[in-house]
Amino acid sequence: MYRFIKLSIAPLAIISGLTQAAIPYQNHRYNYTQPTGEIVSISVEGNDYFAYQRARDGRLVIFDEHLNGLAYAQVSEDGQNLLSTGVLVSKKSAQDVKQNDRRTLSQTAIQRKIAQAKNKLLGQQQLKNNGQTTNHNDVSVQSTGKIKGLTIIIDFPDFPGTINKTQVESFLNDLNYSEFGNAQSVRGYFRSVSGGQLDYTNTVTAYYTAIKNKSYYADSRYGSTVRSQELIKEALNWLEFTQNFDFSTLSVNGNGQIKGLNIFYAGNSDSSWSKGLWPHMAWLSPQFCADGVCTDRYQITDMRDSLAIGTFVHESGHLITNWPDLYDYDGSSEGSVASFGVMGYGAIGETNRFKPTPPVAHFRNLAGWDTVTELNPAINNNAPSGALNHISGSNTSYKWTNPSNQNEAFYIEAIHRSGQNSEQVDQGLAIWHVDSRGNNSNEWYPYIQMEHADGNREPENNINRGDNSDLYDLAGEFSATLPNALSSKGTNAQWWDGRDSGLIIRDISDAAQSISFTIDTDATPPSGDIYTGYLANQEQAIVPNGSWFQYAGGTLDMALQGPSNADFDLKLEVWQGGRWTQAAISQTPTSNEVITYQANSGYYRITVYSYSGAGNFSLTLSK
Structure with a gap:
């Protein structure tokens, strides 16, 4: 018997891990049907959290809810938002809009939009289920042996699927696979990169035909999680009540949550970026539970007229191994790993999307x-x-x-x-x-x-x-x-x-x-002596061990390491004239501070203090 469990949403924590799980786009192009019936071609550069959309002529584009279509956009004067010009993207309107494409949003605006999108898609990162807290930020999860995922294929009353179940099963599970230009299946990829230590397969359902026509779910007036999750819940209920599917056959994490929940639907997304049925990864809310297991995260994507394993593999890296993304969300760089790893851009290029x-x-x-x-x-x-x-x-x-x-x-x-x-x-x-x-x-x-x-x-x-x-x-x-x-x-x-x-x-x-x-x-x-501790916001600690040390003279090397989301500072003091006097200080806007000091014979102490933020620190002192 199934149940949907309503869960509270915890505030987004800015930490490394599965708060970082988005689909990357590199010169991704899609066709969008305007309310006038005209089909326009749009390119996307970015990811699920932030992306720029552009028309064929390079101008910025945004979805306009009042026009119910894609309109040319301009950057607000303060650089904080993209604003609709009120003119729908069209070949006919090419001369009607003043070009204003060299301006882009400020980095602070981009960071704010990324945080908002993360909170929307992945905000339930600390869900409570039966008294247990789900930790989606543990990247140290080992993934060996057999893992069984679930892939639900969906079509619509007015849009039947063109890629059949057998083709999807081969795409996911065959060990000798080459259809659509792929060099291997999803299973073949993970067997290869794991040296045969992971065998990831998927149970593929028969086609579920949605209750309503595709345009209902693809409606760009709604964010991508709204109608998509409605569709997913329909399909899960169908599996439970009509197909009598045994969800306990699927692999789960330590909290009894399904590791690999994947949804493929027929055709293109037919939606604007981040709207309607736009492909994405998110948490299903409320949870669906049946046969002693519950849902967790899911990925949903369009099948189009062919399948490439790259994006599916990248998203499976999040779902089954908890790896975070390695590319830069805000567009200020291409990330350091760049195309050299699957969790960077190593799965979306012209060739590596077929062989990540x-x-x-x-x-x-x-x-x-x-x-x-x-x-x-x-x-x-x-x-x-x-x-x-x-x-x-x-x-x-x-x-x-x-x-x-x-x-x-x-x-x-x-x-x-x-x-x-x-x-x-x-x-x-x-x-x-x-x-x-x-x-x-x-x-x-x-x-x-x-x-x-x-x-x-x-x-x-x-x-x-x-x-x-x-x-x-x-x-x-x-x-x-x-x-x-x-x-x-x-x-x-x-x-x-x-x-x-x-x-x-x-x-x-x-x-x-x-x-x-x-x-x-x-x-x-x-080498050196290592001291560790914890600082609350604007708290300080004296090293070593709340006391002082005597030094005969020479070089003192101090290296502080603290949390990346705080600002810890470091100060060396010497006892002079009956009081502690500052000898050296390091105050960068980070928690990594270094002091090298040529010390005379005397008494010294070190102060570690929080300018802002809290967390653990480690101080190495070499004499």
Whole structure:
């Protein structure tokens, strides 16, 4: 027996994880039928949370609720909103609207719209079900063995499906699949990138024919979750009461919620971006429960007249493994990982939508698919050094972890244009700088940063989505000073707090299936005393342990790491004239602060304080 459970919506928390789950669009084009009957072609650049829509001539477009159609848009004088000009997009009206397309929204406006969209689509990230809180932000969920998802195919009384059930089953489950130009099925992709450790299949329903005609659900006067969720609930009720479907056969997470709920509907979306039946991922509210399990997140998309696995694979990365997006939502960059990983743009290009790139080494490790070797002798007493090699696609990787912050590390792997990596834009040795406190929309402190071999940081500077000079090959070197001088913006072997990680990679061989390189045995890993604690908003803590220390003189190195959504500062004080006097201070608008101080003999203490925000901190003191 089914039930729909009404759930309270918690305020959106700005944290890394599944608050970051949106479909990316790159030069995506769709046709829209205006209320006049004219069909106009519209391009979309962005994602579910924020996108610019443009007409064929490049002018901005917005849905006008009063006109019930797409109108030319202009940016408001304060740069905060797109406003309709009141003129419907049409070839006939091309000369009627003053061109105002060079102006775009301010970054603060874009960030506000992204937050609003996240709250609308994913705001129920801390749902309470039977007294349990659902954590959708745990990216460390392992995904091995057999996982069974559900794919519901839907058509409409006035729009029958043209892609049959057998074709959808093959698209999802066949191990030898090539229809519509795909190089593999969805199941084939996950078996490949997991080294056979994940077998993700889907039960495909017969066609459910919706109660109402397609135009009812595709009505662009409603946001994408309104009529879409009405349609999904119809289909779930049909499965339960008419088809007697056993929902307990599906794989669930630790809270008994279905991992892979997918909806395919016939034809195009027939809606404006973010409206009607526009493809998206969201939480189903209220929850549907039957046979002892409940719904959680879902993805819904149009079948059109062909199927490409890229978007389905990308969204499954959210649904079944909890991986976050790695591209930049606000459009200020192309993200650091760019096209080199499936959770960036590695599933939506002209070729990789048919054969997506693998997840980066860190995500494979989290899923339990890679054997990872720790190289930092400060972490692993038996760490290998000297000449090493790595084989592309071998489900192994190396990592160099920060002793002061176990959530920060450099991952190292070979990428060769063969096998699952055949659609990569470059080949060579890839180095990923991972820090779970980073944010994908902050290009200068992302969750995962590619350490670009050319040092140019072109994706971060919004120039491209990766090119053939981004991976390390013959004569490349990676250290605290190479490949460039942008130490404050990464692309060197420094921790985000500015300290030298001690990692040096040199003697890299030419790009090949197997790449050799040398870990410099002369590298001395940083050392020091580590102090941790928690600060409430505008609270302070004295280090060490609420007291002071005596120092004979020399260099004092202090490195503070705090939460990315707060501003913590660092101050060194010396006892002089019967009171504590400031010796040095670091006050950047972040929680990562560094002080290097040439100290005389004396008594010292360190103050860590919150200028704004709260959270855990780690302070490393080296003498």
